[in-house]
Amino acid sequence: MSCEHLICARCSNPVIEGRCPTxxxxxxxxxxxxxxxxxxxxxxxxxxxxxxxxxxxxMQ
Known part of the structure; x- marks a missing residue:
């Protein structure tokens, strides 16, 4: 699974950007x-x- 297309429910920004702690x-x-x-x-x-x-x- 990739976070490129996921949207954060808390800040409504793409998860890949990591704008909030969530x-x-x-x-x-x-x-x-x-x-x-x-x-x-x-x-x-x-x-x-x-x-x-x-x-x-x-050695042998």
Whole structure:
């Protein structure tokens, strides 16, 4: 669901603008997402895993 087309019942403005406390609360609830992992961190973990795999393979 998106708040782009929602109108606030309290201030009669688009919720996306967040003009009143009710708009801001509704907007934050609609756009709340779980914690995300930055792509750089995923790439760094992948590189570290590949490096560890290469090191372990050469030790055998």
């Amino acid at each position: 708009c801001r609360i509704s907007r934050s609830e609609l756009h709340r997402h779980g914690p995300s992992v930055p792509p750089v961190l995923v790439l760094a973990a992948l590189v570290a895993f590949l490096f560890a795999a290469v090191v372990l393979q050469r």
